[in-house]
Amino acid sequence: MDCFSLLRARMNGLWLERDFSFAAHTSIGCGGIAAACARPADAAELCKLLAFLGREAVPYCFLGAGNNVLPADGFFDGVVICFSRMNGIASDGLGIVCGAGVSAGKLLRFAEERGIGGLEFLTGIPASVGGAAVMNAGVREGHLADVVFTVTGIQNGEIREFSREECKFSEKYSIFQGGIAVTGVYLRGTRSTAEEIRKKRQDFSEKRKRLPKGKSMGCVFVNPAGMSAGALIEDCGLKGLRVGNAYVSEAHANFIINGGAASAEIEALISMVKERVFRKTGILLREEIKRIPNP
Numbered sequence: 001m002d003c004f005s006l007l008r009a010r011m012n013g014l015w016l017e018r019d020f021s022f023a024a025h026t027s028i029g030c031g032g033i034a035a036a037c038a039r040p041a042d043a044a045e046l047c048k049l050l051a052f053l054g055r056e057a058v059p060y061c062f063l064g065a066g067n068n069v070l071p072a073d074g075f076f077d078g079v080v081i082c083f084s085r086m087n088g089i090a091s092d093g094l095g096i097v098c099g100a101g102v103s104a105g106k107l108l109r110f111a112e113e114r115g116i117g118g119l120e121f122l123t124g125i126p127a128s129v130g131g132a133a134v135m136n137a138g139v140r141e142g143h144l145a146d147v148v149f150t151v152t153g154i155q156n157g158e159i160r161e162f163s164r165e166e167c168k169f170s171e172k173y174s175i176f177q178g179g180i181a182v183t184g185v186y187l188r189g190t191r192s193t194a195e196e197i198r199k200k201r202q203d204f205s206e207k208r209k210r211l212p213k214g215k216s217m218g219c220v221f222v223n224p225a226g227m228s229a230g231a232l233i234e235d236c237g238l239k240g241l242r243v244g245n246a247y248v249s250e251a252h253a254n255f256i257i258n259g260g261a262a263s264a265e266i267e268a269l270i271s272m273v274k275e276r277v278f279r280k281t282g283i284l285l286r287e288e289i290k291r292i293p294n295p
């Protein structure tokens with residue numbers, strides 16, 4: 001039995017889709033098809049699903065809003081687990097509790113309406129809150145780690161809470177990159193006013209206008225300590241470097257733009273950039289982007 005039919009038969013009430021297109025659900029807009037996509041309603045249902053997939057040895061991967069991933073080409077005979085139905089949001093004073101599937105935009109509007117400040121740095125970052133926690137999303141002025149109080153996740157079949165220290169946040173990293181499902185995040189903001197928040201958000205939006213247009217994953221490489229990966233790539237003369245229909249952006253060298261390429265071409269371009277930067281500078285760039293399904 002294929003994995004979609006298996007889930008349909010055995011996981012009563014689970015939201016399921018057949019033949020899930022990675023290209024249609026990611027910002028880079030390429031990649032193949034997965035046999036099934038499951039959208040659990042809450043942490044308890046996801047916990048049951050993970051236990052079932054483990055018992056049946058069905059491969060799976062997690063997908064947030066799909067903005068920092070490079071999906072593989074071809075057919076994935078497994079399940080993509082999406083968090084879009086875990087989209088509840090509520091506040092208690094300056095605290096905001098939200099499901100992993102809440103978009104950064106929805107979170108920002110919610111905070112602004114209630115005069116909860118401190119999250120404005122998220123303006124314009126395309127993300128689900130879960131994906132933002134996994135990646136410790138942010139900009140120079142702030143990162144998710146700065147506003148997280150606790151994260152709820154599923155580890156070894158149990159729903160549990162992780163304190164900020166346990167999340168082990170650092171540059172583009174959290175403990176959740178090791179396969180723990182993030183189901184919700186509890187954030188703490190600061191007292192502000194809607195007007196003040198709006199003004200700060202406008203300033204952040206303004207800065208983001210310089211970012212390249214086109215299909216991308218945002219920054220491909222993590223900045224090496226004290227350096228800008230984009231500047232390194234640019235200094236190596238690699239702006240505009242191309243493999244097929246994938247090319248290094250002329251506007252920002254840490255962005256790869258998909259002009260109709262397959263994932264394999266983007267992979268080849270990533271390898272080429274790494275190799276040329278290494279040959280010229282001795283610095284080995286590390287990818288920020290994640291491959292799905294997980295290698």
Ligand SMILES: Cc1cc2nc3c(=O)[nH]c(=O)nc-3n(C[C@H](O)[C@H](O)[C@H](O)COP(=O)(O)OP(=O)(O)OC[C@H]3O[C@@H](n4cnc5c(N)ncnc54)[C@H](O)[C@@H]3O)c2cc1C
Nearest residue numbers: 062064065066067068127128130131132137138182218290
């Ligand atoms: C145009 C553009 C601009 C960007 N600008 C920025 C920026 O300024 N700053 C910045 O930090 N990032 C930026 N990014 C990258 C991206 O927005 C962030 O990394 C964001 O946090 C990704 O969130 P997502 O929900 O899309 O996660 P996805 O891309 O869907 O997933 C990222 C990783 O997290 C895993 N994952 C997702 N959700 C969960 C979950 N609930 N539980 C467990 N694992 C999960 C996935 O398997 C994958 O490994 C940009 C991207 C684009 C396309």
